[in-house]
Amino acid sequence: MNLVNYIKDSFEELRNKVSWISWEEAQKSTVVVAIFTIIFALAVFAVDKFFQTGLTEYFKLF
Numbered sequence: 001m002n003l004v005n006y007i008k009d010s011f012e013e014l015r016n017k018v019s020w021i022s023w024e025e026a027q028k029s030t031v032v033v034a035i036f037t038i039i040f041a042l043a044v045f046a047v048d049k050f051f052q053t054g055l056t057e058y059f060k061l062f
Contacts, residue, residue, distance in 0.1 A: 021029070
């Protein structure tokens, strides 16, 4: 029975004691995270391409 009470209490706490951000704020935060994720992915891609090209040219010397 302790597990059942624990689960019930957990849901009760999530409903009544946790302060959630508004839907609009959640949407704005999601957009900001998505934009920075794309920017970071493009930066990593650029650095990877730079090193790939540099190493390819380096190994062509041998």
